[in-house]
Amino acid sequence: MATTPRVLTVRTREIRPGDPLHAPDLLELLPDSRPSRDGSVDGSVDGSRADGATKDMSLSWVSHGDGLVGWGEFARIDTAGPDRFADADAWWQRLCTRMEVDDEVRLPGTGPVAFASLAFDDRPGRSALVVPEVVIGQRDGVRWITTIGRDAVSKPVAPIRRPGPVRYSDGRLPATSYREVVAEAVRRMRGPERISKVVLAHDLLATTPEPLDARFLLHNLSRRYPNCWTFAVDGLVGATPELLLERNGDRVRSRVLAGTSWPRDGADDDLLAKELLDSPKNRDEHAYAVESLAETLRPYCDTLNVPEEPHVLHLRNVVHLASDVSGHLNEYYARNGHASLLRLVAAVHPTAAVGGTPTADAVRLIGELEAMNRERYAGPVGWIDGDGNGEFGIALRCAQIQPQDDPPGNPAGDSGSGPQSGPSEGSTVRLFAGCGIVADSDPDEEVAEAQAKLLPIREALEGVR
Numbered sequence: 001m002a003t004t005p006r007v008l009t010v011r012t013r014e015i016r017p018g019d020p021l022h023a024p025d026l027l028e029l030l031p032d033s034r035p036s037r038d039g040s041v042d043g044s045v046d047g048s049r050a051d052g053a054t055k056d057m058s059l060s061w062v063s064h065g066d067g068l069v070g071w072g073e074f075a076r077i078d079t080a081g082p083d084r085f086a087d088a089d090a091w092w093q094r095l096c097t098r099m100e101v102d103d104e105v106r107l108p109g110t111g112p113v114a115f116a117s118l119a120f121d122d123r124p125g126r127s128a129l130v131v132p133e134v135v136i137g138q139r140d141g142v143r144w145i146t147t148i149g150r151d152a153v154s155k156p157v158a159p160i161r162r163p164g165p166v167r168y169s170d171g172r173l174p175a176t177s178y179r180e181v182v183a184e185a186v187r188r189m190r191g192p193e194r195i196s197k198v199v200l201a202h203d204l205l206a207t208t209p210e211p212l213d214a215r216f217l218l219h220n221l222s223r224r225y226p227n228c229w230t231f232a233v234d235g236l237v238g239a240t241p242e243l244l245l246e247r248n249g250d251r252v253r254s255r256v257l258a259g260t261s262w263p264r265d266g267a268d269d270d271l272l273a274k275e276l277l278d279s280p281k282n283r284d285e286h287a288y289a290v291e292s293l294a295e296t297l298r299p300y301c302d303t304l305n306v307p308e309e310p311h312v313l314h315l316r317n318v319v320h321l322a323s324d325v326s327g328h329l330n331e332y333y334a335r336n337g338h339a340s341l342l343r344l345v346a347a348v349h350p351t352a353a354v355g356g357t358p359t360a361d362a363v364r365l366i367g368e369l370e371a372m373n374r375e376r377y378a379g380p381v382g383w384i385d386g387d388g389n390g391e392f393g394i395a396l397r398c399a400q401i402q403p404q405d406d407p408p409g410n411p412a413g414d415s416g417s418g419p420q421s422g423p424s425e426g427s428t429v430r431l432f433a434g435c436g437i438v439a440d441s442d443p444d445e446e447v448a449e450a451q452a453k454l455l456p457i458r459e460a461l462e463g464v465r
């Protein structure tokens with residue numbers, strides 16, 4: 001389903017020093033975009049949604065202070081199934097041909113922009129591309145505002161209210177069952193199953209007595225995880241350390257993560273890093289993930305640089321093995337429009353960082369053993385511009401704010417066995433975390449690793465400073 005207005009005027013202007021929109025952190029410019037009781041959205045120019053759903057409308061992709069924030073909904077497409085990338089790409093390209101663009105800044109992310117969040121799996125799961133009415137961006141010290149459709153201006157920023165004490169309950173796959181699922185995967189991998197790695201996840205529900213404002217999470221996450229990409233698209237909010245793919249002209253870049261350790265028994269960060277680099281199990285997990293990305297990206301590139309050795313990425317909650325892969329698109333793909341970022345993302349998703357090796361068998365095993373709908377967790381999330389440039393991360397360390405008309409337990413949402421309806425005033429949120437499993441994984445360790453990965457989003461919900 002798509003909504004596409006007729007008037008398509010896009011204007012990008014630089015915001016110069018001295019302008020009130022220049023100084024603050026990008027996220028501080030986001031107005032309150034929770035739906036109000038009458039269905040309108042505070043802060044958007046026209047907050048009505050074609051399908052009448054009430055979702056948090058904050059849009060964000062911010063890392064180290066640079067990135068994009070957006071609000072209002074000028075147009076959107078909701079899609080699903082194996083053709084979700086192609087549908088979204090075709091819709092976006094069509095929409096862009098109908099736009100009159102007046103862009104005085106001309107950087108990646110200026111002119112028309114769509115924020116996107118795509119389902120992990122071909123089925124089930126819903127995907128969305130949202131074209132905001134207002135985008136404010138920053139790159140290398142240059143700040144700009146883009147208005148789409150009309151001369152919308154920024155709205156007064158309403159204060160962020162705390163959502164109140166958080167209550168947790170089991171989702172579709174509680175941690176205790178997750179242990180069993182991991183143990184079963186290990187049994188199969190040691191037995192006849194020809195799978196080298198599978199990434200299994202579980203979920204957790206959280207409810208808040210007051211409605212949750214995505215900005216409450218975004219501010220906390222970006223302050224505590226500045227080297228992650230703090231995102232919000234269509235109610236999916238998180239801070240991912242993993243860059244699936246960035247395209248800037250004919251250059252592409254990815255940060256592949258796999259192999260994790262976390263603080264325990266007083267071990268300091270340097271010791272954790274050394275253990276991780278010296279661990280054959282973690283090195284194997286990492287190699288599968290890098291190889292899957294490189295194999296699917298290589299046909300599009302004339303050069304692809306894959307580091308021989310991973311480095312260690314330090315976050316507050318965990319350390320990861322990381323490889324920064326970069327490439328140059330070959331002439332054919334770069335010039336003929338065959339390599340829009342959405343098409344490239346479709347080619348590389350899911351890498352073995354969130355799927356497994358071999359991909360198709362691992363994804364089948366995930367469906368069988370998890371037996372839950374991941375929705376957009378572990379799917380691609382990010383933004384794309386009118387030239388096919390943009391950035392997509394893997395939606396990790398995140399939570400889906402359930403729309404109030406789609407409470408958990410609803411078969412379409414398929415989100416859990418917890419409360420059968422959302423709280424009447426507050427919010428229900430679904431959190432996810434997962435781990436790469438190989439034949440010598442220890443189920444107890446994997447459960448502990450998943451808990452460590454849940455910390456950032458749990459602490460953001462609880463307002464831990």
Ligand SMILES: C=C(O[C@@H]1C=C(C(=O)O)C=C[C@H]1O)C(=O)O
Nearest residue numbers: 257258259260353433434435436
């Ligand atoms: C699946 C997740 O993370 C992925 C799995 C990792 C691992 O198993 O070591 C590390 C980073 C991510 O690629 C998650 O955070 O939910």
